[in-house]
Amino acid sequence: MQHSETPALTEIRVAGVEDGPYGITTGPDGALWLTLVHSGRIARLAADGELTEYPLDSRTCRPTVITPGPDGALWFTRSQDHQIGRVTVEGDVRSFTVPTPDSGPFGIVAGPDAAMWFTQMNTDRVGRVTVDGKITEFVLPAEGGFPSAITAGPDGALWFTLHQANAIGRITVDGDTTLHPLPTPGAGPVGITSDGAALWFVEIAAGQVGRISVDGRIEEFPLPDRTARPHAIVAAAPGDCWFTEWGANRVGHLTVTGEAEETTDTGIVRIVEYALPSPSSEPHGLTVGPDGAIWVALETGGVARLERGPGVSP
Numbered sequence: 001m002q003h004s005e006t007p008a009l010t011e012i013r014v015a016g017v018e019d020g021p022y023g024i025t026t027g028p029d030g031a032l033w034l035t036l037v038h039s040g041r042i043a044r045l046a047a048d049g050e051l052t053e054y055p056l057d058s059r060t061c062r063p064t065v066i067t068p069g070p071d072g073a074l075w076f077t078r079s080q081d082h083q084i085g086r087v088t089v090e091g092d093v094r095s096f097t098v099p100t101p102d103s104g105p106f107g108i109v110a111g112p113d114a115a116m117w118f119t120q121m122n123t124d125r126v127g128r129v130t131v132d133g134k135i136t137e138f139v140l141p142a143e144g145g146f147p148s149a150i151t152a153g154p155d156g157a158l159w160f161t162l163h164q165a166n167a168i169g170r171i172t173v174d175g176d177t178t179l180h181p182l183p184t185p186g187a188g189p190v191g192i193t194s195d196g197a198a199l200w201f202v203e204i205a206a207g208q209v210g211r212i213s214v215d216g217r218i219e220e221f222p223l224p225d226r227t228a229r230p231h232a233i234v235a236a237a238p239g240d241c242w243f244t245e246w247g248a249n250r251v252g253h254l255t256v257t258g259e260a261e262e263t264t265d266t267g268i269v270r271i272v273e274y275a276l277p278s279p280s281s282e283p284h285g286l287t288v289g290p291d292g293a294i295w296v297a298l299e300t301g302g303v304a305r306l307e308r309g310p311g312v313s314p
Contacts, residue, residue: 008306008307009251009274009276009277009304009305009306009307010277010304010305011276011277011278011281011298011302011303011304011305012045012049012302012303012304012305013301013302014034014043014045014051014301014302014303015036015039015043015301015302016301017300017301018038018039019036019037019038019039019041019301020036020037020038020039020299020300020301021034021035021036021037021043021284021297021298021299021301021302021303022034022035022036022037022063022064022065022284022285022297022299023035023037023063023064023065023066023076023284023285023297024066024285024286024287024295024296024297024303025066025067025068025074025285025287026068026287026288026289026290026295027044027068027074027089028068028072028089029089030047030290031044031045031046031047031089031290032044032045032287032289032290032295032303033045033066033074033087034066034297034303035063035064035065035066035076035285035297036053036063037062037063037064037299038062039059040055040056040058040059040060040061040062040063041053041054041055041056041063042054042056042063042066042074042076042085042087042093044089044091045303047290047291052091054087054091054093056078056085056093056095057093057095058078058080058081060080060081061078061080061081061083061085062078062079062080062081063076063077063078063085064076064077064078064079064105064106065077065106065107065108065149065285066108066285067108067109067110067116068110069086069110069116069131070110070114070115070131071131072088072089073086073087073088073089073131074086074087074088074089075108075110075116075129076108077105077106077107077108077118078095078105079104079105079106079121082097082098082101082102082103082104082105083095083096083097083098083105084096084098084105084108084116084118084127084129084135094133096129096133096135098120098127098135098137099135099137100120100123100125100137102122102123103120103121103122103123103125103127104120104121104122104123105118105119105120105121105127106118106119106120106121106147106148106149107119107147107148107149107150107151107160107161107192108150109150109151109152109158110152111128111152111158111173112152112156112173113128113173114130114131115128115129115130115131116128116129116130116131117129117150117152117158117171118150119147119148119149119150119160120137120147121146121147121148121163122146124139124140124142124143124144124145124147125137125138125139125140125147126138126140126147126150126158126160126169126171126177128173138171138175138177140162140169140171140177140179141177141179142162142165142167142169142179144164144165145162145163145164145165145167145169146162146163146164146165147160147161147162147163147169148160148161148162148163148189148190148191149161149190149191149192149201149232150192151192151193151194151199152194153170153194153199153214154194154196154197154198154214155214156172156173157170157171157172157173158170158171158172158173159171159192159194159199159212160192161189161190161191161192161201162179162189163188163189163190163204164188165179165181166181166182166184166185166186166187166188166189167179167180167181167182167189168180168182168189168192168199168201168210168212168218178216180212180216180218182203182210182218182220183218183220184203184206184208184220186205186206187203187205187206187208187210187220188203188204188205188206189201189202189203189204189210190202190203190204190230190231190232191230191231191232191233191243191244192233193233193234193235193241194235195235195237195238195239195240195241196235196238197238197239198211198212198213198214199211199212199213199214200233200235200241200254201233202230202231202232202233202243203220203230204229204230204231204246205229206220206222206226207222207223207225207226207227207228207229207230208220208221208222208223208226208230209221209223209230209233209241209243209252209254209271221254221269221271223245223252223271223273224271224273225245225248225273227247227248228245228246228247228248228250228252228273229245229246229247229248230243230244230245230246230252231243231244231245231246231283231284232244232284232285232286233286234286234287234288234294236288236294236308238256239255239256239257239267240253240254240255240256241253241254241255242254242286242288242294242306243286244283244284244285244286244296245273245283246282246283246284248273249275249276249279249280249281249282249283250273250274250275250276250283251273251274251276251283251286251294251296251304251306252271252272252273252274253271253272253273253274254269254270254271255269255270256268256269256270257270274306276296276298276304277304278298278300278302280300281298281299281300281302281304282298282299282300283296283297283298283299283304284296284297284298284299285297289305292308293305293306293307293308294306294308
């Protein structure tokens with residue numbers, strides 16, 4: 001494992017500190033879409049750098065995680081006023097109220113059933129919303145578990161983190177749920193992603209990256225800096241994941257190479273960390289951009305772009 005400060009990494013100012021870029025994703029239109037968590041807006045960053053903003057009906061609704069839907073629109077959670085938002089690539093905005101009060105929706109992802117699936121941090125539920133806005137909720141078997149990020153797994157199920165229950169959850173499209181406790185006590189899992197073969201997640205309290213196979217086998221890999229507070233993670237390819245280190249102002253890159261060793265099913269795991277240009281920029285969400293680079297939302301008002309390719313991978 002090693003540190004590096006020499007990747008092809010640039011930073012672009014897209015908003016003010018008071019706006020708070022938080023979630024980021026690549027849209028079906030070849031643009032980047034962001035949530036501005038503190039000012040209640042959705043932003044579109046085109047390939048040519050043009051920025052368009054779409055105000056929501058409440059500045060305090062806290063749009064959080066954003067992701068493409070099966071209908072060609074972008075879907076996002078509104079964690080403060082407990083709604084699920086939808087914005088078309090033309091900028092038409094709608095929202096749907098979650099039936100359970102004070103639910104605190106956070107993570108959201110398109111499922112294998114042509115619907116969106118989301119977590120409810122405050123009410124121990126996972127929700128499903130159809131493209132026409134019909135919401136179904138599933139109660140989880142973990143009181144106070146604080147379900148956070150969610151992703152579609154390679155097995156046709158949805159996988160999610162339980163931040164306070166210290167576990168990874170799996171839910172089928174029929175609502176059958178299984179929880180997998182983490183080996184490290186108090187690890188605090190948050191972000192989760194699928195690389196097409198397994199699920200990878202980050203442990204913000206333990207300073208580790210974890211991997212869980214679809215049959216529930218868990219491995220954990222400590223970061224060089226255990227106080228880095230990893231927050232979000234995205235897979236660029238099988239065994240190739242990028243993650244934000246919110247507490248250390250860095251972006252991390254994990255790769256798996258070589259034959260499996262005696263101590264791990266995955267192979268040789270290598271982690272490299274890249275310092276961001278601006279100090280204390282609060283990196284949160286990240287995505288593989290339409291140009292193949294890694295794009296990171298910085299809550300202090302910018303986005304960072306990290307070029308992938310020779311000289312970047314360890």
